[in-house]
Amino acid sequence: MVSVAAKSLPKLSGAVFGQFSRRKELIRRHWLDTKTDQYYEVLNRIVIPECKNIASDVPGYPERIEKLLTYTNPAFSDAWNFSTELVYRTVADESHQTDENITKMYLIRATMDLLFTMSAVLDDCSDMSEYRRGKKSWHTICQGGEGAAIFDGVQIGLFPFYLLKKYFKNDPGYTQLMETVVMAYIKLAIGQTIDVLGQSNRSPLMDEYERINYYKAGQFVATGPALAAIHAGILSQELIDKTVEIFTIAGQLIQTWDDFNDYYSSSEQNGKPSCDFINGGTTWVSAKAMEIFNPTQAAEFMECYGSADQGKMKRVRELYDQINMPKLYIEHMLEKYNHCETLIKRLPHEKLREACYSYLEWLVIRENPDEVPELEVANV
Secondary structure (H helix, E strand, O other): OOOOOHHHOOEOEOHHHHHHOOOOOOOOOOOOOOOHHHHHHHHHHHHHHHHHOOOOOOOOHHHHHHHHHHHHOOOOOOOOOHHHHHHHHHHOOHHHOOHHHHHHHHHHHHHHHHHHHHHHHHHHHHHOOOEEOOEEOHHHHOOOHHHHHHHHHHHHHHHHHHHHHHHHOOOOOHHHHHHHHHHHHHHHHHHHHHHHHHOOOOOOOHHHHHHHHHHHHHHHHOHHHHHHHHHOOOOOHHHHHHHHHHHHHHHHHHHHHHHHHHHHOOHHHHOOOOHHHHHOOOOHHHHHHHHHOOHHHHHHHHHHOOOOOHHHHHHHHHHHHHOOHHHHHHHHHHHHHHHHHHHHHOOOOHHHHHHHHHHHHHHHHEOOOOOOOEOOOOOO
C-alpha cells in the first residue's frame, strides 16, 4: 500500500479522482474485476427468477418484478460492489472456492446490489429525482407511479432475506449473515431519514453530514465485505467488526465522491441531476464550504442554495471555486485514506489485510496496478 502525506497533495488516479480526467466514464473497474459476466449470469439465472416467482399466482406480478429488477439494477456503478467478490476470493481457502460457493459469492454480491437498488428507488421517490444513471427514474415510468414505486423499493430490499434463507440456511455463518443484513437495512433507513430531515436545516453542518454519511453510505457499503468474509469462513466477530470499520470509511469516501460530482463532473458523466442542491441537502461539499466561507460568502451561498435556478447553481459552483473545493476534496480523501491505512496495518489477518489494501489502493491511489502515482503537488 502506498503511504502518502496529505500535505503533498499528490496527483492520484484512484477511482474517486476520475472526475479530474476528461474521460466519459467516471469509474473504471478494479483490475481484478474481470468476471462480471459470471456475476450477471447468476443474477439472470437465479436471482431474478427467484424474486419474480415469489407471487407467481398474481397476474402480472412476475413480469413487473422482472422489469423492475432489470431496469433499476444496478442502481450505482457495479464497480463499487466488487469489494464483496474481492474479499471472498482473497480470503477464502482454495478448497472452499468450489463452483457452489462461487455461485453463493455471486448471490451475496447480488444481495448487495439489491440493497443498493432499494436505496436508489426510494431515494429517487423522496428526492423527486427524474433521472438515475442517465435514464428515467423508476417511479416516473412504472405503472402506478410513485405510490407503487415505493412498495417496489421495499420489496427489492426484502428479496435479499429470501435469497439468504433459501441458499445459506445450512451454512455455519447463516445467523451472522442475516443479522448483518438486518442491521444494514436498519442503518440505511436511519441514514435516509436524517438525510431528508437535514434538508430543512438552512445551514449545512459537518457533524450532521458525518452522521448521515456513516449511516447512509459507510455502514451500508461495508456490509458486502462483511458478508463475503463470513461466507469465506471468518466467523470471528472481532475480525468482522474490524473489516466493517475499514470498509465503512471506503463507503464514506464513495459518498463524498458522489457529493463532489454534483458540481465537478458533467451531467453526461454523472447521469443524474443535482437533487441535493435543489433540496438544500446536507452534503460533504456544502458542509465543508460552510466551514471555510467568510461571512459574505456564506450569506450569498445560503441565498442560492436550495433552489432549482440554474443561475444560482452556477453561482454556488463559483463560490466553491473561490475556496478551491477540489483541493479540499483531495485533502479530505487523503486524510481518510491514511486513517484507513493505519487501521489495515492493525488488522490481525493477512488475507483480509491484502483485500482491504487492494480495494483502498484502487479507490484512492490508482485504478491500474501498473500506474505509478505522482507524488508532487497537484494543480487543482
